[in-house]
Amino acid sequence: MKSGYIGAAVNRVDGYLKVRGEAKYAAEYQAEQLCYGVVVSSSIAKGKIKTLDASKALALDGVLQVFSHENRTSLPWFDRSYKDEDQPPGSPFRPFYSNEIQFNMQPIALVVAESFELARYAATLIDVEYKAVDFNADFLNSQEKAYEAKKGKSGWKPPKSRGNASKALKHADVLVEATYFHPAEHHNPLELHASTVVVEADDTFTVYDKTQGVFNSQQYLMNIFGLSKAEVHVKAPYIGGAFGSGLRPQYQLFMAFMAAKALKRSVRVVLTRQQMFSFGHRPMTTQQLSLAASSKGKLVGIKHEAIAETSQFEEYTENVVNWSGMLYDCPDVDLSYKLLKLDTYTPLDMRAPGGATGVYAFEAAIDELACKAGVDPLQFRLLNYAEQEQNEKLPFSSKELKACYAIAADKFGWARRNPIPGQLREGDNLLGVGMATGVWEAQQQQVMAKAKLSPDGQLVVSCGTADIGTGTYTVMSQIAAETLGLPIEDVSFLLGDSDLPMAPLQGGSWTASSVGPAVLSVCEGLKEKLLKEAAGLPHSGFKGAKVEEVLFKDGMLCLKGDPSVQLSIAALMKQRNLAILEHQTASMPDPKQSQYGKYTHSAVFVEVKVDAELGNVQVSRVVVAVAAGRILNPKTARSQVLGGVVWGISMALEEESVMDKQYGRFINHDLAEYHVAVNADVHDIEVIFVEEEDDVINPLGVKGLGEIGIVGVPAAISNAIYNATGKRLRALPFTLDKLLE
């Protein structure tokens, strides 16, 4: 019954729309009498607004209004009204709520005018007087203020220690103690955050928002502005990258909506690139690691303590240290995760939140330990391989990490590695190789999906999920086409619309593994319905047939046991007089999943070239093998992992949002000075998918690939730099100054 779509390298179904510029993004929707809002940002980090004088702006012909705390519309009192699906514990930031400044670049006014140019100019005329007070944005010099995180946001697990790590460390043959630093990083998707709020003729609102969850934005607006579902319709059919920045409703949504509601005019607000540095970011984190092994390379003790920044008003938490407890077989583990409150905005999930940070430090420390013990780092990992998930002592639903190691090591030529650092020279460069393990959770969420079949054989499947560039449109079309035996050209998948069936935020690598099963299930339901209709037709020959006995192929139903019994969907629907055949289902995780450890794994091998005198690092070669269950589409899957690896290179060598301590402000706030990898950074990258069967994880056996690509890459690069130079760099990013000694 395979028509061969699942697992095939199908081109992106939205590819043509995107390359022709026909896929519309939030800031591209037009409306009658659209007006434009420009945000004014605070220039101090903490204090109060004494006066905000908008008179010069308001005096301009064409300026409609300047919104601020002084003239905002009535807003709810309680924190719960501002909550969202990705909110950490605390009091969410409320734009315009009062004259209090909680962080630098806080939005303090919205200038709305008839044209964007006018609004932008008028925004420069707002005179603000502040009463500034002392603030703290100095993460490294206030480490002593860190406290143990007690509660966290959804998905955060308080780290669990086991055994007696201190004792194990004390008596070990080989001991490594090191501190690692991870700077703040910003998501910087190419598409700026934007919302276009259209006021419809019936006074309802259609909101085009850059979001990873239309329901999240919808609920947020309903709660704050006291509206019903029917009054707020949120759409986000295309997203120009998000990487986590669209997990929480950002302030441009609030502002555009408040302005549209107050002015009864459609409003668009687009942030500037500089303002993209004014909200969530990957938090600065310091990590202290102590690892101990026997002389033969058996891991005997792990101590991992992390301190991460958060804001004064919310406690953002991520799983940084937990990976160190689960990855390897080790009896004595001591984990701790602390927070440090700064006068900045709350951090926000960024691709592989916690994993990209924690696994980096842990896998770099493992390399230090292996090298100190004189054991090949790959051998070391095999010696300590966990056959069981170590934090919860659960069996893995599947774990083909050994195959990842073997296949990637072979492709890479790991056997030729020189264990003595600094030995390989090529002209001015020192060559080195390094490897690391990558890991991420494989999760399934509850999702609803709907399918509609027309008599002409056109199938429309819908679910209010998102496609942030990951390939959701494509893989869901593949699953639907294969399940119902239809050509993929006859299948449309709709997403990014709050009128569609409920889905959670797109994040956590769970979209393929959660929406996929819902699409499968709704299409299977439709099959049942088709068969029931066919059985109801006199003399059709389908009476009494079970769904497993029927082949759905090329728009036909056909009895497997007697191929002469067949019927086209079109004929069936015509004969049964059906204008449409519709089905809706919810799919949810099987309770048995809780008895397993469910993870995606990878093995990353890297070659670097480091200029011996001048210190610049080039990542000349990467081989990564990934075990992520069933691969729905090797083409979009490869793109996901490639993107993750490139970001890993970027994170290792370039990315850093620099906090200026005089101002409490991220100072390199544009793409000229916040460096992300460019083409010239990227050399050979080979992505290998290792076969992995998993019948626990979900009915499709798919684990998700959103995060795994980045995890492990920075560690592998740091380990390769050591192999090339003999130097251990422990503060990201590895810029040339750090290699000058």
Next chain:
Amino acid sequence: MNRITYSKATDVRDAIQEHSKTDKAQYIAGGTNLLDLMKVNVMRPAHLVDINKIGFDFIEQEADGGLRLGASVTNADTAYHQHVQQHYPLLAEAMLSAASAQLRNMATNGGNIMQRTRCYYFYDTSTACNKREPGSGCSAINGYNRMHAILGTSADCIAVHPSDMAVALRALDAVVCVEGPSGKREIPMEAFHRLPEDKPDQDNTLAADEVITSIKLPPSKYAKHYSYLKLRDRPSYAFALVSVAAALNLDEQQHVLEASIALGGVAHKPWRMPEAEALLIGKPATAANFRMAADMLLSTAQGYGHNNFKIELARRAIVRALEQAVNKQATL
């Protein structure tokens, strides 16, 4: 609205006249830096005078064997010009290390040396900056100064000039030809950019309403042994932390006959020190001698914290660039 008037000058006199009508006028050519600065409210001209079509879109040989680069020729057309590539390869190399292909297609020669600093604080109107707003203070001295100057700084400003082209022009002893209300004059590269002193708002010595018309290169001396070494945080589309334009003339015994070393990314202007170059004359072209010259060049260098590394980096880069210059032919 922040209204800007715009006029397209037809010749150089027209341009100067248009420019002199208001003291808030700016010449615009490629606009690759000016438009950015206008968007972030750092530069707020009231009138733009377009000088793309005032007759300086040529590259021509001079009677003395030198080359004249029209001010409105793009960086791409200049860097890929056959005569430039053959006789001034150091300049071509420097220009091609800069920006991105798209920017080089827009940016002009005159505009390139008129680029303003990339100091974060200069670009952010919420912070103090003496270059942007004289008297407001310098945020970089006690702030994040990783990209800042180590030579020729003042208590008012530690910004660096970002151009790569200017560094090569300085090494090649180019001359900037300008025209203003009171006629034409020539400014040697050495005197074109200035040190910040107590007037960091002034990047260069152009007088009011003056416009760059061309850049004159003296007859080629360094087509054989040259190197432009640019060290930066990303292999493309990043400004230099330190760059070195190195040019040598060697005799058959590999002794230095002439030397020119200009540094970028270290000062408010491309940095040269004749005494350091003189040190090499008559000496063998060896790493040890290069190190001596480098030490002298950097003898007054001073770091401000985050940029301390630039001193050692520049030292090593000078030696490497000179070594590359010696061996250039072998690598061609």
